[in-house]
Amino acid sequence: MYKLMITMVFVFSCIQAEDVKTDTLLKREIDPKCKLIPITNDMFWEAGYASSEVPDVCKATFITSAGQNISPMILHKKIETYGEMEVISFIDKMKDDDSMLFIDTRDEEWYGYNTIPGATNIHYAYIMMQETFPDEYKASLKRLGIKGTKKSYDFSQVKTILLFCNGSWCSQSPKMIKALLALGYPPEKMKWYRGGMDDWLGLSMTTTRTK
């Protein structure tokens, strides 16, 4: 188990995003300055948490009060919740497997601002509010591999999808999952990265925006 965990961390993956032609090395980015910080209470958990002595490149600031609710760890007993290592491994496998899709469920503006390399964008509202977004809804179903018409959808060739949004307080990916379940999307073909952008950046992982 340990071995697996250690090797997984070193699976840095070169991914090719749909519309970005450059390779991105996906990894944990640790500035040399950060290696010198001792792991002590003062450094980690002072007043606003990280000490002012910690260089800016070694820390990140997050909003603690966002979102209506915090999501549970498990949304559905057949839907696996993923962590960062599972996300990396998903992105890695996706390179050679067309039946996998990594989805940022936030809207286009958010997706364009900063996202996880390799992610494609399907806004949760396109699935949840099909009457408001009929064209986007149709196009999204097609991208997910859902065949057939409204009367009877065919889920036999759907993609294995991994969804995320801003963090454990963000309800967009859970809403999209619920909407897909309601349509009949097989739960075992859905994975959820609950930690989202917050946890991804909280571990200093690569994103599309370069600071």
Next chain:
Amino acid sequence: MLKFIISLSLLLTSFLFAENKSFELRGVSVMMKDKGGKAYEVTVKRKIPDECKKVLIDNDTLWTGNFAHKSVPEACKSTYVHTKGRLLPMQLDLDLETYGELEVLYTLKEMKTDPNIVLVDARTKQWFKYRTIPGSINMPFRYFKNKDEYEFEFEYAMKYLGAVKDKDDNYNFDNVKTMVIFCNGPWCSQSPDMIFALMKVGYPSEKLKWYRGGMQDWLSAGMTSTRK
């Protein structure tokens, strides 16, 4: 007509539920002891200061520069060291459940009536004393990982957890407590080390739960901790 009444009553109940604050905002009360041994009550919940309710949720406020925008009041954000430790999987073992913030809150609630559940801070004593989740107890991971060095502490912990030794010196785990174990964050390997050590001695994995997010995720959700 009947349909109308049903839908109306559904609508009304949903309004009632909307009035009802969600679990993490209501929170759970936990009894604590101060230095003099005097008991006091702490409500463990998600704290959202009023000034934070006005903060707009958009890209600039959430993700500029070092992430949260400088216009976001200090009370609504916190800063973490994000370059330490290593990545850990979502699940440590097939039979081992990973908990999130809501599940930890439920644990605190259940603990009030069920003495067989404990929330355990796996870090060393000085970390536990500095800042922890109210209601947790401290069992440093080293007592389990290096149990030969900490023979006394290990035996004492096993006794506390309800593992009984038979005459051949083997542990019986039939009546052990359920433990929810955490440390500094999803990059901290102390709680996994403790869990692996416990599984190695035969502690049943269904009685071990891992709060992977630890202090970092707890605080980043704005949850109550022991330090102001």
